[in-house]
Amino acid sequence: MRPRGPLAGAVAAVLLTGCAQAAGPSDRPGEEAVRAPLPPVVEHIPTRDKVVFLTYDDGAEQDPAFIALVRELRLPVAMFLTDSVVGPGYAHFARLQSVGASIQNHTLDHTALRGLPYAGQRAEICGQQDKLRARFGVRPRLFRPPHGTYDTTTLRAAAGCGISAVVLWRAALGSDGTLTYARGPHRLRPGDIVSLPSQDPTGVRLVERTRRLLAEIRERGLKVGKLEDYL
Numbered sequence: 001m002r003p004r005g006p007l008a009g010a011v012a013a014v015l016l017t018g019c020a021q022a023a024g025p026s027d028r029p030g031e032e033a034v035r036a037p038l039p040p041v042v043e044h045i046p047t048r049d050k051v052v053f054l055t056y057d058d059g060a061e062q063d064p065a066f067i068a069l070v071r072e073l074r075l076p077v078a079m080f081l082t083d084s085v086v087g088p089g090y091a092h093f094a095r096l097q098s099v100g101a102s103i104q105n106h107t108l109d110h111t112a113l114r115g116l117p118y119a120g121q122r123a124e125i126c127g128q129q130d131k132l133r134a135r136f137g138v139r140p141r142l143f144r145p146p147h148g149t150y151d152t153t154t155l156r157a158a159a160g161c162g163i164s165a166v167v168l169w170r171a172a173l174g175s176d177g178t179l180t181y182a183r184g185p186h187r188l189r190p191g192d193i194v195s196l197p198s199q200d201p202t203g204v205r206l207v208e209r210t211r212r213l214l215a216e217i218r219e220r221g222l223k224v225g226k227l228e229d230y231l
Contacts, residue, residue: 036159039143041150042231043168043182045191051225052192052217053078054210055169057106057144059086059093060198065207067092071099073214076226080106080144080167083131085198090135102228103132104142105163113157114149121157129161142167142231165231169195175202177212188220193227 045053059081070077079093079101086093097103107113107124108131116124125143133139143163145154150166158166171179171188172195179188188194200209217224 038152038155039158039163039165041155041166041168043170043193044184045193045230047191047230049225050190050222051230052171052188052190052194052222053227053230054194054196054213054224055080055104055144055167055227056196056198056206058082058110058198059089059106061206062089062092063206064092065205066210067095067099069207069210070096070101074100075210075224076100076102077224078102078104078142078167078227080104080142081128081132082106082110082146083108083128085110094136097136102142102226103136103138103140104144104167105129105132105140105161106144107146110146112147112149113145113154114151116153118153118157121154122160125154125157125163126161129163141165141228144168167193167227167231169193171195173197173209173213175200175204177204177209179213179216188217188222190222191230 054075055078057080059079069075079096081093081103093103105125105128108127109124111124113121113124129139139162141162141164143158144167148168155166170182170184170192174180194213196206196209196213198206
């Protein structure tokens with residue numbers, strides 16, 4: 001049975017200990033942040049389903065061939081978008097959304113949030129929530145902090161902006177095409193969240209990097225799952 005809705009108890013237990021650092025002095029949070037429970041932070045989802053989750057950051061590479069790949073394979077990818085990176089390219093991601101990709105929040109300006117006051121963090125997160133809702137008609141539930149860094153103020157601000165989960169990753173695809181792991185076994189396993197950078201310094205296209213990763217996923221007897229179905 002797949003967990004649904006805001007994370008069920010088993011998934012909530014995946015809160016990453018030791019990652020959230022106490023914030024310095026911050027503005028007094030808005031009333032909505034006081035009431036809302038803090039969202040869990042996840043990098044791996046406990047599940048018996050043989051699935052992993054593909055997530056893409058920023059939105060710098062806007063190759064029509066990637067849209068074709070997502071359509072062809074019906075890949076339920078999650079795109080964490082930064083407004084200042086996407087620039088005028090939101091139409092590309094609207095097409096991706098139309099073929100099954102989900103659109104999620106990665107802040108307005110890719111600012112490192114940890115240590116910033118509440119008002120600044122809220123502006124980065126809520127500002128992008130508003131932009132994405134205006135452009136796509138959907139207010140994202142998932143948020144990825146830039147560089148994977150955050151503090152308790154980030155979680156309070158995210159809660160106040162309507163975020164239900166803060167999504168990190170256990171595996172990341174490097175520029176050499178190999179996966180690196182934040183913790184645990186150095187192999188893909190069911191429930192892993194995988195991060196792919198939107199651009200590669202070696203110039204390898206996103207389509208090719210995704211195809212190579214899909215081959216490794218298949219070798220492990222896994223398939224790609226829809227992240228929102230498990231959070």
